[in-house]
Amino acid sequence: MAELLEITSRVLVRASQERVWRAAIDWRRQGEWMWGTQVSGGHGAGARVSARTGIGPVGFTDTMVITEWDPPRRCVVQHTGRVVRGDGVFEAVPRGPHCEFVWIERLELPKVLVGAVGRALVRPVAQAGLDSSLRRFARLVERS
Numbered sequence: 001m002a003e004l005l006e007i008t009s010r011v012l013v014r015a016s017q018e019r020v021w022r023a024a025i026d027w028r029r030q031g032e033w034m035w036g037t038q039v040s041g042g043h044g045a046g047a048r049v050s051a052r053t054g055i056g057p058v059g060f061t062d063t064m065v066i067t068e069w070d071p072p073r074r075c076v077v078q079h080t081g082r083v084v085r086g087d088g089v090f091e092a093v094p095r096g097p098h099c100e101f102v103w104i105e106r107l108e109l110p111k112v113l114v115g116a117v118g119r120a121l122v123r124p125v126a127q128a129g130l131d132s133s134l135r136r137f138a139r140l141v142e143r144s
Helices: 017-024 027-032 116-143
Strands: 002-013 037-041 048-055 058-070 074-080 085-095 098-110
Touching (some): 002 116, 017 098, 017 116, 027 037, 098 116
Antiparallel strands (some): 002 098, 048 058, 058 074, 074 085, 085 098
16 A cells, blocks of 8 residues: 655756756756656656666666656656655746756655654655755756
8 A cells, every 4th residue: 555745846947948047957967956866768758767866776767758848847756666656746946047857756756654653754854855955956056
């Protein structure tokens, strides 16, 4: 049995929507800003993406399929792995001369991870990691 865990993070990036989009979908470089993650995969609806998350030998592979592809605005993936299932969304939303980058995860995690105690631990750690990663993303894009 799984429980839904939704995490949303957003950051204002001093760059155009197109620049933010290009950086967000550059899977090979995602490890430069997303903590503990190495990503590879294709682009466009139906393409497969794979993310290895962890430190050293401890971690897991998150397999995904892109279910919505609307450049330079929105990408939705369906997590198809054993550990993580659900949807991930990122959006590049114009805000005047800048762009807000929004990342939403609606994850179906094993109940043991998000039960009463698990939810108290998993949610804040996942939220802090995503928030920190998006701040790194903004700095990376703004410097490029």
